[in-house]
Amino acid sequence: MKSSRVGQIGIPAAIISIVVMMVVPLPTMLLDLLLAVNITGAVLILLVSLYVTKPLDFAVFPSLLLIMTMFRLALNVSATRLVLLNGFAGKVIESFGHFVVGGSIVVGLVIFVILIVIQFVVITNGAGRVAEVAARFTLDAMPGKQMAIDADLNSGLIDEDEARRRRQEVSQEADFYGAMDGASKFVKGDAIAAIVITVVNLLGGFIVGVVQRHQSMGEAISTYSLLSVGDGLVSQIPALLISISTGLIVTRATTERDMGSDLLHQFGQQRRALQVAGSAILFLALIPGLPKLPFMLVGGSVLLIAQRLPKQSTGEPTPAETEAAAAAAAGPSPDSPEAIANDxxxxxxxxxxxxxxxxxxxxxxxxxxxxxxxxxxxxxxxxxxxxxxxxxxxxxxxxxxxxxxxxxxxxxxxxxxxxxxxxxxxxxxxxxxxxxxxxxxxxxxxxxxxxxxxxxxxxxxxxxxxxxxxxxxxxxxxxxxxHAHQLLGREDVKALVDMVKATHPVVVEELTPTPLTLGEVQRALQALLAERICIRDLVRIFEALSARGRVSTDPDGLAEAARAALGPAISAAHAVDGKLPVITLDPLLEQNLLESLRSGENGGFLMLDPMYAERLVLEAARLAEAAEQRGEAPVLVCAAPLRLPVRRLLEAAAPRLPVLAYPELGGSLTLTTVGVVEVAHAPTA
Missing domain, CATH: 3.40.30.60 (FHIPEP family, domain 1)
Known part of the structure; x- marks a missing residue:
């Protein structure tokens, strides 16, 4: 059977069986088997707690703790039933009652009480307190950890998948310690239940032996007390192992090794401590009255181990290493070139x-x-x-x-x-x-x-x-x-060029470094972005730039050549359901603008009377605003030579009004005229 099937069917069935055990009497042979399973499970949990490298590797532990506690209590109930009914509860309990404690009820009770004190007073209380503090500090640290993850993500140190994994790990850690805070109460309750069950067994066995079986008081005490103590011990030893496992899990720090490896590694770095400890033990052998052989053997062994440790593992840094570590911990000085450059x-x-x-x-x-x-x-x-x-x-x-x-x-x-x-x-x-x-x-x-x-x-x-x-x-x-055009840096353009070169190397070879430099390509792309033109189609843009670059490297001419190549895509970006609302220029006005067109160092410009230009701008802005209030997003279309000068003229008053040339209109679009720009008086040159 696959492990997934065991998890989906076998585990729930086992949990239901635990509840059934509390009601249905068990044969002694089956009880012996289940007691052995209980001890084995406790040993296994303890070993897993030792071998995990971080608590989240054993995240199922809080739920497993509840299951094992219920299983142990169910065995107590079954054993109590057999002890009181038959005066016999199997070989395992009988062995613990006779062999482990030497058949002495006093010795058994003393050992049982000592185990209860160790578990309840020392281990359980300590583990519960550690779990409570760990849960509180983990929850308090969550916002800081989340913000640190977000900061690393925003700075590019990690990708989204790694950030998602870290967030999930932080959340799981908080859930785990919160669950452990509650699960530690199971261990404490189990210790209390063990005391109560043992006392009930002692009293119940004495009454059953004297009243029902007509045994003498001494015989009843001898029989049922040993069985009750044996039952308590056989349950309390696995409970003690589980308590130890709980303490190990909640006190375990996250490292790259298991606990045993960490223990040997960290002790192995303390060569001087081992030397001092071995010398102190040898000194105890010199005190009169103390046995010399045990202290000499132990002290000599510790010194021998210390001598075999390598000197580089002493953990004592050299002065140079101490100075370097201090400098690294302090970080760069506020006056250092690195800190100033970072600021x-x-x-x-x-x-x-x-x-x-x-x-x-x-x-x-x-x-x-x-x-x-x-x-x-x-x-x-x-x-x-x-x-x-x-x-x-x-x-x-x-x-x-x-x-x-x-x-x-x-x-x-x-x-x-x-x-x-x-x-x-x-x-x-x-x-x-x-x-x-x-x-x-x-x-x-x-x-x-x-x-x-x-x-x-x-x-x-x-x-x-x-x-x-x-x-x-x-x-x-x-x-x-x-401001996208201001965010396009030279390195960004180089990355775009390399991206196109990977798929269309010939296009890039014809573009740069001749006839165009990387800076000229950057200015052309910035001009497109300044008018919110998408530059995803870099192949066609580069082809148009390389063709225009053989004639002129004027930035405006390069940008207009790229617009001509992208014309249908530009107009389609402004259309809705194949319909493009347009504002046109009055034919007489357009003719006058063409006549006023002049060439300058920074490209073409319109030589217009200021008052006339102001009326033109206000009229175009009015028509655009009226169309926007009707829920339309119009574009202004004009002759190709006028497109860039008109755009510069309208940029301040109507920044969201795109200006397109007639050749840029896609043939598949339906044009809807929403206004005509008309100016009453002719311009004066």
Whole structure:
């Protein structure tokens, strides 16, 4: 039978059998067998406790402790039944009653009481206290361990699988010590039950022998007392072994070796201690009245062992090693070049939280901000085509309460609020709800922070409700989209080029280092990201760049060549269900703009009268805002030579209005005109 079948069927059946044993009488032969199984199981548990390298390797121990306790008590009940009914409970109990204690009831009672004192007073109480303290300290240390794991994950020291494994191990450790705190009470109760059962057996046996079997008082005491003590001893010895196992498990520190190996290794490093101990034992042999042979043998043996230990295992570091260890423990000096360089380092992307927002990153209280940020990095990678840097999340005591800040290369670019115990309701009809009026941080929509307990309030049925973590991650995502071109560094471009080279080596060979350098490729990709163009299709982008690079390395020309290659994908990204809402330029206006187009050092620009340009910008922004209020996300289309100058003209007033050239419109899209930009007066050059 497979082990899984044994675990699923055999173990539950054995537990049910333990309960049955308390009710159904057992034959003496079966009782002898089960008593042997009990002793064997206790020895096995003790050996496993010695050989495990960490407590979690024996995580089933708390449940096993309960099962073994019930099994031992069931054997006590069965043995008591046989002793009182038949005056005989099998060879095992009879042997413990006669051979182990020499047939003396006094000796048996004394040994039994001593075992009870050792188990109950010394081992059980100590193990229970250690389990209680370990459970308390493990639970108190959980938040710090979780935050340390999250910090290692965010810094890139470990991957998500390793972080998940460590979190699970921390949780299992807390559960284990919590279970051991309760399971130690089983051992204490078992010791008390053993005393009670033995006393009941003594009194019950005496009454049965004298009243029912008409034995003399001496004969009844001799017969039933020895059997009762034998029953107590045969049960108490496995109980003592289980108690020792409990103490070993809860006091076991996590190491890479089992207890025996650790013991020999750690004693083997104390050469001087062994030498002093051996000398002290030999000195005792010189005291008059003490036997000399035992102390000389033991002291000489300890000295011999100490002499055979290698000197490098003494654990005494040299002065140079002591100085090096102290320097390593102290870490780099605050004035050292390493420390100064570390303080000078500027992180590409940082998320700072006020002191009262730490609960957002504390998973022990339900904080999931770090998990959402990790998921956001993957989402943005698929959306933008670049892997954004790790988001360094840290607390900042200088921030006002309820506030978070987003920094880009050390410069704060956005700030928002996420008050504790609140949710953000976005909508128009929120006046009847209690809370703080605010603006949604990404789109500037009317919103209000309301208490979280009002999440299901009828007044929120027509509003969009967002939790605090979603507010922060949405804001962070928008910041990354807006500033993605600033996050694309030279090393990132090199990684992208190497990625394409692995699958399309010819494309990269034609691109760099000639006709384009890595820096020119970076500027072209940054120009695409600045207009929120996904650069995942690097093969087509590189092909377009290499073709354009043979003619000119102008950054604007390179970016426009890449846009031409990606045209259908760009327009499809703005379409919904195959429909693209567009804002067009009045034909006369477009003609005038073409005539005003000039070339400069930084690319093409429009030479327009300022008042005329202002009216153009305001009209385009008005049409875009009106379309957004209708739930549409329009694009402005114009002639290809005008696309970049018009985009630069509208960038400040309508940053979310994409500007596309006519060749970039996909042939499979249905265009819906939502507005035409018209300006009354002609421009003046």
């Amino acid at each position: 000078m380092r500027v992180e590409p992307l940082e998320l700072e939280l006020a002191y009262d927002l730490i609960d957002l990153v504390d998973s022990t209280v339900g904080g999931d901000l770090l998990d959402r940020v990790k998921a956001l990095r993957r989402k943005l990678a698929l959306e933008l085509g670049i892997v954004i840097p790790l988001v360094r999340t840290r607390d900042n005591l200088d921030l006002p309460p309820r506030t978070y800040a987003i920094k880009l290369h050390g410069v704060e670019v956005a700030r928002g609020e996420a008050p504790a115990g609140m949710i953000l309701a976005i909508g128009d009809d929120l006046a009847s709800l209690p809370g703080t009026v605010t603006k949604e941080p990404v789109f500037g929509l009317d919103a209000k922070w309301v208490p979280a307990e009002l999440r299901r309030h009828p007044g929120l049925t027509s509003a969009t409700v967002v939790d605090r973590s979603s507010v922060v991650t949405t804001h962070l995502a928008e910041v990354v989209r807006t």
